[in-house]
Amino acid sequence: MKSLNSRATIRKYSAREVSDDLLNRLLEESEQTPTMGNLQLYSVVVTRSLAMKEKLAPAHFNQPMVMEAPVVLTFCADFRRTTDWANARKAHPGYDNFLSFMNAATDTLLYCQTFCNIAEEEGLGTCFLGTTIYMPQQIINTLQLPQLVFPVATITLGWPDENPAQSDRLPLNSILHKETYHEYSLENIDDFYCDKESLVENQHFVEINKKETLAQVFTDIRYTKKDNESMSEGLLAALKSQGFLP
Numbered sequence: 001m002k003s004l005n006s007r008a009t010i011r012k013y014s015a016r017e018v019s020d021d022l023l024n025r026l027l028e029e030s031e032q033t034p035t036m037g038n039l040q041l042y043s044v045v046v047t048r049s050l051a052m053k054e055k056l057a058p059a060h061f062n063q064p065m066v067m068e069a070p071v072v073l074t075f076c077a078d079f080r081r082t083t084d085w086a087n088a089r090k091a092h093p094g095y096d097n098f099l100s101f102m103n104a105a106t107d108t109l110l111y112c113q114t115f116c117n118i119a120e121e122e123g124l125g126t127c128f129l130g131t132t133i134y135m136p137q138q139i140i141n142t143l144q145l146p147q148l149v150f151p152v153a154t155i156t157l158g159w160p161d162e163n164p165a166q167s168d169r170l171p172l173n174s175i176l177h178k179e180t181y182h183e184y185s186l187e188n189i190d191d192f193y194c195d196k197e198s199l200v201e202n203q204h205f206v207e208i209n210k211k212e213t214l215a216q217v218f219t220d221i222r223y224t225k226k227d228n229e230s231m232s233e234g235l236l237a238a239l240k241s242q243g244f245l246p
Contacts, residue, residue: 004117008166010125011065013158018070018124023157026122030115033107039082041104042111045143047072052142059138060131060154069156074132074139075112077104079244080148095148101244105152112153125160128153134231136238147243168196 027044035041047053048071056074057066066072079095086093094100116126132139132154139151174192184192196202197214209217219225239245 006166007120008164009127010158010160010162010164011127011156012160012162013065013069013125013156014161016070016159018158022122023071026115026119029118030111033111033114035107035110036103040107040111041078041082042108043076043078043081043149045074045076045145047074055142056139059135059142060129061134063129063131065127065156066129068158069127070158071156073115073155073157074143074151075108075115075153075155076143076145077101077108077150077152078148079104080146083148096243097246098239098244100148101150101239105150108152112155116155119157123159124157127156129156133235136235137241140238140242145242150239150242150244168199168202170196 023046031040047056050067053067053072056072057063060066079093079100083093083095085091112128116128119126132151136151139145139154140149143151145151170192174188193214202214206212206214206217209221211217211220236245
């Protein structure tokens with residue numbers, strides 16, 4: 001088994017095909033992931049054609065790996081299938097609400113992570129696109145997702161054509177809270193973020209963005225309050241249009 005300690009995000013892929021047989025096997029094996037009520041509240045849309053990738057790319061800010069990866073997988077929170085099943089069996093479903101979305105989104109992300117783990121064990125490379133929930137309505141329209149289906153994660157998949165360095169990670173103590181949550185002191189923050197801030201690549205990142213600190217790059221440029229609020233509005237509107245909010 002490939003250790004998670006050696007994994008890295010892959011953004012460049014070779015032209016080697018990812019066969020349907022391999023992909024289907026990995027997706028099927030991933031179904032053993034824990035799931036709420038054993039309902040498997042997820043679906044996966046597999047995108048291989050260049051035409052469909054071109055339609056999806058703008059929703060992901062035209063990141064090049066969307067076009068270049070052999071396969072793009074959109075993992076969707078799906079209460080439609082369960083609702084259809086209930087309706088067909090004289091049951092009375094009530095899954096048009098935010099709690100149901102959260103349950104389905106949790107199921108989906110667990111399934112997605114399991115898939116990534118076993119795909120990487122096979123030697124495949126993956127890249128998680130956090131842009132999926134930035135402009136979900138574009139993805140909904142492109143993939144023709146019906147009511148009670150919502151995109152929550154996208155993975156580009158293929159055989160690696162690069163060997164990138166691992167991304168830095170915070171120390172365990174920074175995320176670990178014993179028994180109850182403990183607030184962070186300024187001393188804690190200095191200690192936990194010291195290594196990240198001292199990396200040459202991060203210092204360069206600060207310099208080229210003409211900022212004083214690494215934190216300012218994230219708050220002022222990458223993930224701004226204005227953008228977060230605007231995309232939150234779009235996310236809520238899409239949840240409403242898909243039937244998860246009144």
